[in-house]
Amino acid sequence: MSENNRFANNSEQLSLDDGRRVKVLSPGMMVFKRFIRNKLAIAGIIILVFMFVFSFFGGLLSPYRQDQVFYKVDSANKEYASAVVNTEYRFLTKDGSALSTLVRANFSRVVKDVGDESLAFTADGTEWTITRLGDSFYAIGSAQELATVALLGKAADVKPNAGVELSDDVKNAAIEAVKANQLTFDVEGQGYVLTRGKAKSYTLSTVGEIAIASLLAYDAHSADDAATIGSYAFRRNGELALKSGETQFEADGETFTMEVEDAQNALIYRAGESDTPVATVSNVIVNPVNNGVFLPTDYKSAVAEAIAEKQTAFEYLNADGESEKHTIVMRGNNYIIYTEQQTTLIDMYALPSLAHPLGTDDHGMDVMTRLMYGGRISLMVGFVVMILENLLGIVVGGVSGYFGGWVDTLLMRFVDLFNSIPYYPIMIITGSIMDAFEINPYTRIFLLMAIMGVMGWTGVARVVRGQILSLREQDFMIATEATGIRVSRRIFRHLVPNVMPLLIVQATMGLGSIILTEATLSFLGLGIKYPLASWGSIINAASNIYVMTNFWFIWIPAGILIVLTVLGFNFVGDGLRDAFDPKMKR
Amino acid sequence: MAAATNVVEVRDLCKYFPIKAGLFGRVVGQVHAVENVSFSIKRGTTMGLVGESGCGKTTIGKTLLNLTPKTSGEVIFNGDTHLDALKGKALREFRPKMQIIFQDPYSSLSPRLPVGEIIGEAVREHHLVPEAEFDAYISRVMKSCGLHDYQKDRYPHEFSGGQRQRICIARAIALNPDFIVCDEPVSALDVSIQAQIINLLEDLQKEYNLTYLFISHDLSVVQHISDTVGVMYLGNMVEFADKTEIFANPLHPYTQALFSAIPVPDPTVKMNRIILEGSIPSPANPPSGCKFHTRCRLCREVCAQKAPKTMDMGNGHRVTCHMYDPESGYGKA
Numbered sequence: 029m030s031e032n033n034r035f036a037n038n039s040e041q042l043s044l045d046d047g048r049r050v051k052v053l054s055p056g057m058m059v060f061k062r063f064i065r066n067k068l069a070i071a072g073i074i075i076l077v078f079m080f081v082f083s084f085f086g087g088l089l090s091p092y093r094q095d096q097v098f099y100k101v102d103s104a105n106k107e108y109a110s111a112v113v114n115t116e117y118r119f120l121t122k123d124g125s126a127l128s129t130l131v132r133a134n135f136s137r138v139v140k141d142v143g144d145e146s147l148a149f150t151a152d153g154t155e156w157t158i159t160r161l162g163d164s165f166y167a168i169g170s171a172q173e174l175a176t177v178a179l180l181g182k183a184a185d186v187k188p189n190a191g192v193e194l195s196d197d198v199k200n201a202a203i204e205a206v207k208a209n210q211l212t213f214d215v216e217g218q219g220y221v222l223t224r225g226k227a228k229s230y231t232l233s234t235v236g237e238i239a240i241a242s243l244l245a246y247d248a249h250s251a252d253d254a255a256t257i258g259s260y261a262f263r264r265n266g267e268l269a270l271k272s273g274e275t276q277f278e279a280d281g282e283t284f285t286m287e288v289e290d291a292q293n294a295l296i297y298r299a300g301e302s303d304t305p306v307a308t309v310s311n312v313i314v315n316p317v318n319n320g321v322f323l324p325t326d327y328k329s330a331v332a333e334a335i336a337e338k339q340t341a342f343e344y345l346n347a348d349g350e351s352e353k354h355t356i357v358m359r360g361n362n363y364i365i366y367t368e369q370q371t372t373l374i375d376m377y378a379l380p381s382l383a384h385p386l387g388t389d390d391h392g393m394d395v396m397t398r399l400m401y402g403g404r405i406s407l408m409v410g411f412v413v414m415i416l417e418n419l420l421g422i423v424v425g426g427v428s429g430y431f432g433g434w435v436d437t438l439l440m441r442f443v444d445l446f447n448s449i450p451y452y453p454i455m456i457i458t459g460s461i462m463d464a465f466e467i468n469p470y471t472r473i474f475l476l477m478a479i480m481g482v483m484g485w486t487g488v489a490r491v492v493r494g495q496i497l498s499l500r501e502q503d504f505m506i507a508t509e510a511t512g513i514r515v516s517r518r519i520f521r522h523l524v525p526n527v528m529p530l531l532i533v534q535a536t537m538g539l540g541s542i543i544l545t546e547a548t549l550s551f552l553g554l555g556i557k558y559p560l561a562s563w564g565s566i567i568n569a570a571s572n573i574y575v576m577t578n579f580w581f582i583w584i585p586a587g588i589l590i591v592l593t594v595l596g597f598n599f600v601g602d603g604l605r606d607a608f609d610p611k612m613k614r
Numbered sequence: 615m616a617a618a619t620n621v622v623e624v625r626d627l628c629k630y631f632p633i634k635a636g637l638f639g640r641v642v643g644q645v646h647a648v649e650n651v652s653f654s655i656k657r658g659t660t661m662g663l664v665g666e667s668g669c670g671k672t673t674i675g676k677t678l679l680n681l682t683p684k685t686s687g688e689v690i691f692n693g694d695t696h697l698d699a700l701k702g703k704a705l706r707e708f709r710p711k712m713q714i715i716f717q718d719p720y721s722s723l724s725p726r727l728p729v730g731e732i733i734g735e736a737v738r739e740h741h742l743v744p745e746a747e748f749d750a751y752i753s754r755v756m757k758s759c760g761l762h763d764y765q766k767d768r769y770p771h772e773f774s775g776g777q778r779q780r781i782c783i784a785r786a787i788a789l790n791p792d793f794i795v796c797d798e799p800v801s802a803l804d805v806s807i808q809a810q811i812i813n814l815l816e817d818l819q820k821e822y823n824l825t826y827l828f829i830s831h832d833l834s835v836v837q838h839i840s841d842t843v844g845v846m847y848l849g850n851m852v853e854f855a856d857k858t859e860i861f862a863n864p865l866h867p868y869t870q871a872l873f874s875a876i877p878v879p880d881p882t883v884k885m886n887r888i889i890l891e892g893s894i895p896s897p898a899n900p901p902s903g904c905k906f907h908t909r910c911r912l913c914r915e916v917c918a919q920k921a922p923k924t925m926d927m928g929n930g931h932r933v934t935c936h937m938y939d940p941e942s943g944y945g946k947a
Contacts, residue, residue, distance in 0.1 A: 511785065
C-alpha cells in the first residue's frame, strides 16, 4: 500500500525527454568533468599556467632585456705607480756629443772604483776621463790629442800636432808632469791628460767634457718646462748647486732657486716664483702603472719623500683638492704604490636584491629575466618538437596501421632503423657541426627543434600504428565499410577520434621529457647558445663548482622551474589518461 | 530488379585464409573456412544459418557482403549484380543495398559519435534523403527501431546492450537495404531482450520487405525466425531445406545430432539426445572424405575416402551425405 502511495504522491511525471533530466554529456564533456575532478591534474594545470604566464608575460613585463649586461662601479686598491731608488747612472750629453753604450757600461764599471779620484779609461779606442763633480755626480770627458811630449834624457820637448797651438803654460805644465810622472794636470781649469806611448814619448790630450752622469732624475712639472730641464747647463749647474748646498744657480741666462729636502731631493723654481716648480729632482724614479696616466711632480716628490722617510703610506692632495690615500709596498728594490681607484665592472654574481630578485649571472645578466625568456624557449621547443614528432608519427604510424601488409612491414623496419640510431651521439655531433659552422643562435633553435623532432617520432608512430591496427578490426570500422563510407571519412571521423585520447596523453607526457631532453642538451652546451637562454643552459652555470657552491640563486630556480614544469605536464598527462579511460567512474 | 525472386544467390563460395609463417610470411597452409557453399535466399524471406562455433557462418556473412574477399565462387545480388565486378566507388555506392548487424553491440558503435550521427552518417554519405528531411528521416528510422527521438544526441556508452543493438539495426535500416546479414544479433543479449530484438527484426522485415541471412547457433531462434535453414559443419553446408521440412525431417547425421540438442520446455518429455564425440577438427587440416566422418555415428568406410555429393531430396531439401547417394557405395558395405 505504502508503495502505491509513494507513486501516487509523486503527481508530477517526468517524461524521458524532459529538459530537467540530467543533461547528457558528450564524451568530450565527460572527459573534461572527470579531468577537473582530479586534484593532481588541476595542480598540474595551475603549474603550467603559471609557467606560461611567467615565461610569456613575464618577459614582457620585465624591465630588462634578456641579454642586458649590468655593470657596477667599484673601488679597488689597485697598483697605481711604481717607484725605484735609482742606482743606475743617468747620462746627459752635451749637444752634438754622443756616448756609446760601451762607454756608458765602462763608466758604470769604472766609477765604482773611482771614489773621489778622477780616472781615465779607454773605450772605443778613445781615452775617457771621469771627473768627480760631487757626490755620485760625475763629468765624462773625452781626450783630444794635442801634442806629443818626447822625453830626451832630462829634457823634454813638446811637439804640437798640426793646427794646434799650445800656450807655454801648458807646455811647461806638461813637461813638469812628465818629469813628475803625473799623467793628469790642470791648467786654468782645463784638464789635460798624458798617455804613455812608445819609446819614452807621451801623448798630450785635452779633456773635453761631453757628458754628465748622475743618479738623480729630473722631472719637468709641466710639458713646457721639458726643454728647460733638458738643457745641459741647467742640469750641470743645478746639480752642482745641490751637491754643494747652494740654493740658487744660473743656467742659460735664467736664475733658479732650489728648495732642498736633502742631498737627493729638491724642487727647482724659477727665481721669484714659489708656487709652481719647474722641476723635481730626486733619486727616486716614479712611473705610472697604466699608460697614459700623468703623474704630477708634486706627486712624485711626495712619493720620494715618503720613501726617503721609510713611510708605508702617505696622503696626497690631488688636482681636485681631494685627499687620496696611497700605500707603499716594498718589493725588492722597487716600491709599489697602491691607491683606491674607481672601476666599472660587469656586475657578476650579484646577490638577490630588489633590482635583481634572483641576482645576476656570470655574464652580469638578470637571472630572473633570463629565466622568463629561457622559459619561452624551453616551452616553445617542447611544443614545437612535440607537434613535429606527432605529425611525423601520426602520418607514418597511421599509414602503416591502416594499410598494413608490406607497407606496414617496410615502415616498421624503417622505425626500427631510426630507433637504433643512438640519440646522444647524434645530438653531440650535430651540436658540434653547428658550432663549427658558427650558426646563429636563433637559427640554431630551429635546427635543434627539427633534429629533436626527427629523432623522436618513432615512439608516436608505433603507438599510433598499434592503436589503428586494433581499431581497424573493430566492428564499428567494419560497419563503416559495410555502409559504404568513404576512406577519408572513415579515417578522420572514426579512426582519428578514437586514437586521439591516447595521442593527447602521449603528447602531454612526452612534452615533459622533451623539455628535459632540451635542458640536458643545453646543459651539455649543445642546445641553446648565449645570448639566448633556456632553463637548461642557465643550469649549465652550475657545472662550475664555484658557482654551484656559492651562487645558488643562479641555478636552483632554473632547476625548480624544470622540475615543476615536467611534473606539471606529467600530472596533466596522468589526469588526461584517467579522464579518457572509459572504465573510470564519472 | 524487384522481379528477381532471389535476392542473394551464392554459388560454390569458397573462402580460404592463408596461414603465414617465417620471416617473409610464406604461406604454409590454408584454413578452409568456407568450402563450396551454394544457396539462395528469396526476397522477403529469412534464411537461418546454424552450426557450431568456427564452422564458417560468420565468414559466409562477411564474404557475402565482400567485407572479406572470397577465394572463389559467385555471389549474385538481385539476380544481376555480381559483387566481384564492383570495385572502389561503384562497390561503395552499392553497399547500402546490403547491410550487416553484428553480434557485439558494444564494439560495433563508434564511442565518439552521437547516435543520430552513427545512424545518419551513411545516409548523408549516399544522399539517400534530401538534407532538409534528414532529421525527420532519422527520427522516423529511430522510432521504427524502438528508439526515441531525443536519444539522437546521446552517445553509445549511455545505452544498454538491447538499445545498442536497436541502434545497429537502425543504422542498417536507414540505408533502405534489400538484404541484411544478421550475424548472431541476439547472442550477446539476455533472453527477454532477445525476444524484443527478434520481434523488431520480424516487424521491420514485414514493413520494408527485407531479406535476412540470420546467422545463429541458437536453434530455437532460428526455428522461430527462418523460412529456410542451412546447417554448416566445418565450412561445408551439409543440409539445406525449408524450416518446417528440416525441423520435421533432418536427414544429415550432424543435423540430427544438432536438433536433438534443442531443449524442450516440458519435463515429461524424455529427450533422446545424440551425443557427438570428440571435438570439431581443425579447418586448416580437414579430415579426408566427408569432413564429418570423424564424429559421425553412422560412419562407414566410404565416408573417409570420398567427399559426398549434394543430393536434392525434393522440395529444395538438399543434403550432403553418402547415405542418400545411391551411387556412393555406402549401402553396399
